[in-house]
Amino acid sequence: MEGAVLRLEGIRAGYGDFQALFDVGLTVSPGEAVGVVGPNGAGKTTLLRVISGMLRPKAGTARFGETDIAATPAHVLPAVGIAHVPENRRLFPHLTVEENLKVGAYIPAARKRFAERCAYVYDMFPRLKERRHQLAGTMSGGEQQMCAIGRALMCSPRILLLDEPSAGLAPLVVAQVFELVLRIRGEGLTVLIVEQNVAQVLRVVDRAYVLDAGHVVAEGTSAALAADPAIRSAFLGGH
Amino acid sequence: MDPFLLEAIVNGILLGGVFALPVLGLNLVFGVVDVVWLCYAELVMVGMYCVWFLYTQAGFPLALAFLTCLPVVGLLGLLLHQLVVRPLLNSPPITQVLATGGVIFVLQGSAMLAFGTDFRSLGVEMPPIEVQDIFISGTKLVAFVAALLGAGALWTFLKFTYVGTAIRAIARDREVMPLMGVDPKRIYMVASAIGGGLAGLAACLLVVQLDVHPYIGLSFGPITFMICVMGGLGNMLGGFLAAFLMGVIVSTGGFWWNTEMSYVVAFACFIVVMFARPRGLFAR
Amino acid sequence: MIRVAIAVFAVLAVLPLLGLPDYFMHLGIATLLVALSCTGWALMGRFGLVSFGHGAFIGIAAYTMALLWNDVGLSPWIGLPAGVALAVAAAALLAYPCFRLRVVGHYFALVTLAAGEIVRILIVALRDHTGGSLGMTPRLAPDHAVVAMQFGKQGFWWIALVAWGIGIFAWWRVDRSMSARALSAIGEDEDAAAAVGIRVTREKMAITLLSAGLAALGGALGAQYRLYLNPETLAGIGVSLQIVFGALAGGMYSMLGPTVGAAFTTALEEILRVAFGTAFIGAAPLIYGILLVLFIQFLPRGIVGWFDRRR
Numbered sequence: 013m014e015g016a017v018l019r020l021e022g023i024r025a026g027y028g029d030f031q032a033l034f035d036v037g038l039t040v041s042p043g044e045a046v047g048v049v050g051p052n053g054a055g056k057t058t059l060l061r062v063i064s065g066m067l068r069p070k071a072g073t074a075r076f077g078e079t080d081i082a083a084t085p086a087h088v089l090p091a092v093g094i095a096h097v098p099e100n101r102r103l104f105p106h107l108t109v110e111e112n113l114k115v116g117a118y119i120p121a122a123r124k125r126f127a128e129r130c131a132y133v134y135d136m137f138p139r140l141k142e143r144r145h146q147l148a149g150t151m152s153g154g155e156q157q158m159c160a161i162g163r164a165l166m167c168s169p170r171i172l173l174l175d176e177p178s179a180g181l182a183p184l185v186v187a188q189v190f191e192l193v194l195r196i197r198g199e200g201l202t203v204l205i206v207e208q209n210v211a212q213v214l215r216v217v218d219r220a221y222v223l224d225a226g227h228v229v230a231e232g233t234s235a236a237l238a239a240d241p242a243i244r245s246a247f248l249g250g251h
Numbered sequence: 252m253d254p255f256l257l258e259a260i261v262n263g264i265l266l267g268g269v270f271a272l273p274v275l276g277l278n279l280v281f282g283v284v285d286v287v288w289l290c291y292a293e294l295v296m297v298g299m300y301c302v303w304f305l306y307t308q309a310g311f312p313l314a315l316a317f318l319t320c321l322p323v324v325g326l327l328g329l330l331l332h333q334l335v336v337r338p339l340l341n342s343p344p345i346t347q348v349l350a351t352g353g354v355i356f357v358l359q360g361s362a363m364l365a366f367g368t369d370f371r372s373l374g375v376e377m378p379p380i381e382v383q384d385i386f387i388s389g390t391k392l393v394a395f396v397a398a399l400l401g402a403g404a405l406w407t408f409l410k411f412t413y414v415g416t417a418i419r420a421i422a423r424d425r426e427v428m429p430l431m432g433v434d435p436k437r438i439y440m441v442a443s444a445i446g447g448g449l450a451g452l453a454a455c456l457l458v459v460q461l462d463v464h465p466y467i468g469l470s471f472g473p474i475t476f477m478i479c480v481m482g483g484l485g486n487m488l489g490g491f492l493a494a495f496l497m498g499v500i501v502s503t504g505g506f507w508w509n510t511e512m513s514y515v516v517a518f519a520c521f522i523v524v525m526f527a528r529p530r531g532l533f534a535r
Numbered sequence: 536m537i538r539v540a541i542a543v544f545a546v547l548a549v550l551p552l553l554g555l556p557d558y559f560m561h562l563g564i565a566t567l568l569v570a571l572s573c574t575g576w577a578l579m580g581r582f583g584l585v586s587f588g589h590g591a592f593i594g595i596a597a598y599t600m601a602l603l604w605n606d607v608g609l610s611p612w613i614g615l616p617a618g619v620a621l622a623v624a625a626a627a628l629l630a631y632p633c634f635r636l637r638v639v640g641h642y643f644a645l646v647t648l649a650a651g652e653i654v655r656i657l658i659v660a661l662r663d664h665t666g667g668s669l670g671m672t673p674r675l676a677p678d679h680a681v682v683a684m685q686f687g688k689q690g691f692w693w694i695a696l697v698a699w700g701i702g703i704f705a706w707w708r709v710d711r712s713m714s715a716r717a718l719s720a721i722g723e724d725e726d727a728a729a730a731v732g733i734r735v736t737r738e739k740m741a742i743t744l745l746s747a748g749l750a751a752l753g754g755a756l757g758a759q760y761r762l763y764l765n766p767e768t769l770a771g772i773g774v775s776l777q778i779v780f781g782a783l784a785g786g787m788y789s790m791l792g793p794t795v796g797a798a799f800t801t802a803l804e805e806i807l808r809v810a811f812g813t814a815f816i817g818a819a820p821l822i823y824g825i826l827l828v829l830f831i832q833f834l835p836r837g838i839v840g841w842f843d844r845r846r
Contacts, residue, residue, distance in 0.1 A: 087433055091432060114413065167432060342835060344640070360819065360822070480641075515660065522649055526636055
């Protein structure tokens with residue numbers, strides 16, 4: 013599939029009376045890897061939910077290629093090419109690894125290519141292949157993360173949204189996860205990662221936005237952001 | 252072992268097979284849509300009337316009457332969801348349950364209007380089968396086998412198809428389903444239709460054993476709920492096992508006292524189980 | 536609301552003196568007693584404690600009262616409190632383990648449904664005493680009408696009115712008490728409520744016993760008035776659901792809501808009965824059911840709730 017540009021402009025979104033995002037805009041071009049960083053509660057997860065259709069914005073535009081995201085039902089977006097790996101993985105713990113992947117391949121186009129995509133995912137995550145008939149809920153955090161990413165890849169997405177992939181994982185595992193992201197990236201897939209672990213994510217993305225209390229407060233290449241003293245002190249602590 | 256007691260136990264297991272289908276249907280709908288169809292027994296009643304009508308009034312062969320009943324009640328299940336449940340999906344759970352309770356009157360009233368209050372019999376009789384001194388009800392045995400087949404078909408569907416796997420998934424995490432391209436509304440519809448279909452299958456099994464009348468739902472409805480709750484609401488396997496357990500309790504209770512008291516015992520057992528395991532014997 | 540209730544009470548107290556036809560007296564008594572049961576049920580229902588088994592309490596109270604009179608000669612004036620006490624005890628027996636073991640929501644509703652069915656089946660099973668499905672009648676004693684609590688419509692009107700008043704009074708007191716807030720909190724989040732120091736089980740038990748007692752009183756008086764008991768109309772899922780629907784249709788969150796609902800459902804049943812009579816059997820429940828579903832879909836807070844919103 014051809015690449016498409018993800019473009020958000022002036023997004024306002026929230027939950028009930030609580031507004032989480034104020035005039036947020038971002039762009040992700042095909043093949044890019046972009047990060048969204050910021051402290052807890054900045055609205056990073058809300059942002060991804062707007063993109064994957066789980067939350068309707070109150071104002072602003074969100075387009076992926078030709079598709080108006082806000083006007084499309086959420087369950088249609090995977091067919092359009094948007095895959096979202098939610099915060100905390102959200103696997104189906106009572107289903108096996110392979111069954112989780114199967115749900116990931118629900119859309120008709122993916123069903124046709126199930127065997128092929130399965131092979132691709134198992135190739136990328138050999139540990140998943142070993143555990144293909146194991147209940148997803150019994151796996152370790154890192155394995156679950158791989159399974160969640162694998163599940164999202166089953167529909168051959170054009171853009172992969174990753175919500176805090178490092179959450180709750182040991183540092184060694186976190187490093188492995190980001191290695192994987194690099195690899196996925198290397199195969200040409202567009203990636204948008206939301207992360208609190210700024211140091212790690214800046215190593216794998218080209219550009220990043222900094223989100224704080226629902227506002228985009230900074231934007232730039234990862235090199236520029238990593239070098240910026242304000243960013244360093246706010247997020248990188250003593251690193 | 253006293254052959255009569257053995258007979259009661261065997262018949263109890265067979266009875267459990269009959270309970271199992273409505274229990275599976277109720278648990279399926281509850282697990283997916285999160286609503287208890289209070290009127291489930293009345294859906295079965297409609298199915299029973301359907302078979303009776305087609306066979307005795309419209310001259311259908313029995314097998315065809317059975318086959319027609321399944322999609323008819325399946326459609327009824329779907330309509331129940333679309334017209335009654337769906338508008339209330341964002342309301343407190345109890346209003347959803349009560350709305351299906353209202354449908355009880357709708358279905359009972361409709362049955363009365365259409366067929367009157369007389370008891371209707373299918374007129375099909377199967378002789379008891381004798382196995383080593385104990386008599387097994389022939390109709391119950393056939394019902395049992397059919398129930399197992401139905402349960403098996405359901406299991407196969409849930410285990411191996413995409414929609415079935417999605418149904419199993421949505422029971423645990425509804426919110427995340429659209430991310431994989433699954434439209435929850437569609438899944439609810441499928442689950443409701445299958446729930447109705449299972450009620451239809453149960454109807455086929457029951458109509459050969461019982462005479463149908465508009466209030467027949469009241470005789471097996473409450474116990475079906477008991478079984479579901481005993482097995483853990485939404486737990487298909489738990490409900491399935493609990494059905495057989497209840498069947499044996501009712502049957503052996505009937506052996507020791509009489510049929511009526513056996514139901515009292517069964518209900519009392521249910522209450523005791525609830526206190527011992529508030530989430531059901533095999534809770535999710 | 537209490538002022539409205541008092542006004543209604545006053546009007547109703549005076550009404551029979553104006554010479555109402557027997558038919559309306561009959562409907563009025565029936566409505567007041569059903570309203571009492573609905574109000575009792577709603578005391579639990581409004582806090583999320585939904586019971587499908589209030590028929591159990593009604594059945595226990597009514598049959599106890601009737602059997603004590605028929606078999607032992609004990610006046611219903613004593614038999615009624617005895618029956619209600621027994622019903623309340625049964626409620627305690629059922630509710631305490633439920634609440635201690637956190638049987639809530641759907642599970643609680645279905646446990647109560649089982650209880651209602653148990654009572655119904657027991658009544659049928661003990662047919663030698665209770666007459667089973669055919670029902671029973673209290674022994675008629677026209678010479679000792681007062682002792683036997685066998686008044687005509689005039690007498691029963693005031694009994695029903697006072698009983699209804701008790702129910703409204705109970706609601707009023709609950710509303711003004713800390714219990715209402717406690718139960719509200721429990722309804723929202725039981726754990727949080729417990730954490731704040733609310734005695735969850737105790738509060739739930741108290742409201743349940745009150746609810747069961749009021750419902751039982753209403754039902755038992757109804758049976759005494761009609762001089763007829765039947766397990767189908769006094770226990771089991773049928774009567775339990777009718778009480779629930781009455782409370783819901785009128786609005787279970789307000790003091791007079793269940794009363795309005797009881798009046799509505801009684802009137803509806805009468806209209807349907809008169810309209811269809813013996814023809815078109817089934818049309819009445821059909822229409823009743825459709826209206827119920829529509830009510831739940833469009834008037835979830837009942838008739839009173841709808842008016843409240845518009846104000």
